[in-house]
Amino acid sequence: MIDYTALYPQLENTPIQHWAKALPDLINWNLRPERYAHISDWKAVLYQLPHLKPDRIDLASGVIAHGHAPNGLKEHLMQLRPWRKGPFHLHGLHLDTEWRSDWKWDRLAPHIKPLTDRLVLDIGCGSGYHTWRIAGAGAKLAIGIDPQPLFVCQYFAVKHLLQTHAPAWVLPMALEDIPPSTDTFDTLFSMGILYHRKSPFDHLQHLHTLLQPGGELVLETLITEGPLGYALVPDGRYAKMRNVWFIPSLSTLEQWLQRIGFKQIRTVDITPTSPQEQRSTEWMTFESLPDFLDPTDPKKTIEGYPAPLRATLLAEK
Numbered sequence: 001m002i003d004y005t006a007l008y009p010q011l012e013n014t015p016i017q018h019w020a021k022a023l024p025d026l027i028n029w030n031l032r033p034e035r036y037a038h039i040s041d042w043k044a045v046l047y048q049l050p051h052l053k054p055d056r057i058d059l060a061s062g063v064i065a066h067g068h069a070p071n072g073l074k075e076h077l078m079q080l081r082p083w084r085k086g087p088f089h090l091h092g093l094h095l096d097t098e099w100r101s102d103w104k105w106d107r108l109a110p111h112i113k114p115l116t117d118r119l120v121l122d123i124g125c126g127s128g129y130h131t132w133r134i135a136g137a138g139a140k141l142a143i144g145i146d147p148q149p150l151f152v153c154q155y156f157a158v159k160h161l162l163q164t165h166a167p168a169w170v171l172p173m174a175l176e177d178i179p180p181s182t183d184t185f186d187t188l189f190s191m192g193i194l195y196h197r198k199s200p201f202d203h204l205q206h207l208h209t210l211l212q213p214g215g216e217l218v219l220e221t222l223i224t225e226g227p228l229g230y231a232l233v234p235d236g237r238y239a240k241m242r243n244v245w246f247i248p249s250l251s252t253l254e255q256w257l258q259r260i261g262f263k264q265i266r267t268v269d270i271t272p273t274s275p276q277e278q279r280s281t282e283w284m285t286f287e288s289l290p291d292f293l294d295p296t297d298p299k300k301t302i303e304g305y306p307a308p309l310r311a312t313l314l315a316e317k
Contacts, residue, residue: 001046001156002031007169010141014119015184015212022179023171030172031149042153045079049160052091057162059136062102063129065162067091080154082284085126090161098284100277101129104191104220108312111268113216115139118186121210124193127154128170134189135168144170145178175206184210191220191312196243204260211317217262222247223270223311228255232305239292239301239308250311262315273308 004027008020033039050073054065069091077083077095086097116138122131125144128151134142146152155170171178188207197203207217224232226249238244248256250267257265278289289308294300299307 001049001160002043002152003156004169004171006165010167014141016119016143016179016181019179019181026173026177026179027171030147030177031152036149039149039153042080042150045076046153046156046160049073049076049157052161052163054091054161054163057164057166059132059164059166059168062087062089063132063136063158063162064089065091069093077157078283080150080157082286083127083154084151084284085129086283088129088158090158096281096283097129098278098281098288102133103277104312105130105133107269107271108218108220109133109137111312111314112218113187115187119143119184120187120189121145121185122189122191123175123207124191125151125170125189127151127158128168130189130191131155131168131170132158132162132166134187135166139187140167142168144168145173145175146170147172147174147177175203182209183212185215186212187216187218189218189220191218194219194221195245195247198245200246200248200256201260204256204262208260208262208317213317215317217257217315217317218312219257219315220310220312221253223250223253223309224306225249225309226252228252234303234305237303238305239289239303240287241292253311253313257313257315262317264316265313266315267311267313269310269312271310273310 011017011020054067056066058064083097085099085101088095117140120134120139120142122144125131125146128144131142131144149172152170152172194200224247228251231246231248234244254265275290280288
């Protein structure tokens with residue numbers, strides 16, 4: 001069920017056609033059972049999924065396979081919990097993920113350059129919700145990358161149920177794992193990644209290198225209130241997350257992009273994260289945003305920092 005055979009012909013005559021030689025070994029290495037004990041269990045779930053032919057699929061208004069879910073489909077997909085990014089609508093089954101990623105898509109989609117016939121990289125894509133939406137918006141090829149094999153198995157479960165040849169793929173790797181590429185992608189999505197990086201400048205420089213001249217960066221990240229030059233550096237955890245290193249003010253983030261060499265920088269959305277957008281569900285039963293906030297003051301995290309505020313910026317190379 002985890003099969004990338006159909007990907008390699010799609011790489012031909014693109015700026016990443018050289019990936020075809022490197023990807024098989026990279027994929028096998030990152031999905032080796034010695035690295036993750038549950039990979040065999042997750043693969044077994046994929047093999048147990050029923051073969052369903054959708055009446056119709058819709059990747060323009062969501063990730064939707066119209067049809068009727070047989071008994072047992074929900075139980076199969078439940079074995080791949082936690083489901084974090086979505087939602088997915090699969091043969092009448094509503095897979096209600098932790099994040100309402102469709103809300104984020106709706107906020108940014110009207111502002112980005114049209115994705116028709118573009119080569120797109122979606123970094124830290126999770127199970128591939130936005131990667132599917134990118135393909136649904138007409139991309140020539142949408143490549144999502146995420147190092148977590150559970151999310152890769154979730155992607156293949158959705159792909160199996162969609163029964164589509166849409167050019168959307170999720171690869172089991174981090175940004176640092178991809179084959180060397182320069183002046184490559186027409187659009188880059190980096191959403192919810194920057195604050196997890198010890199060196200935000202190195203991350204932004206890598207993104208700049210990967211973009212084609214004139215290509216567009218879609219950057220979504222945490223920001224905080226503060227003047228130019230200010231960035232919050234949490235002492236320990238932020239909203240119970242261990243790996244949050246820098247949360248800049250908006251003007252500081254714009255300055256970082258300028259220093260790297262990005263042009264046409266503009267902020268298209270600033271939205272506080274709400275418990276309606278990020279929360280526990282039966283598909284993700286662990287703690288979520290309501291558990292990360294101060295119960296006496298929802299404008300603060302449990303540690304006393306400003307509650308999550310997210311900005312989406314666009315910039316060009």
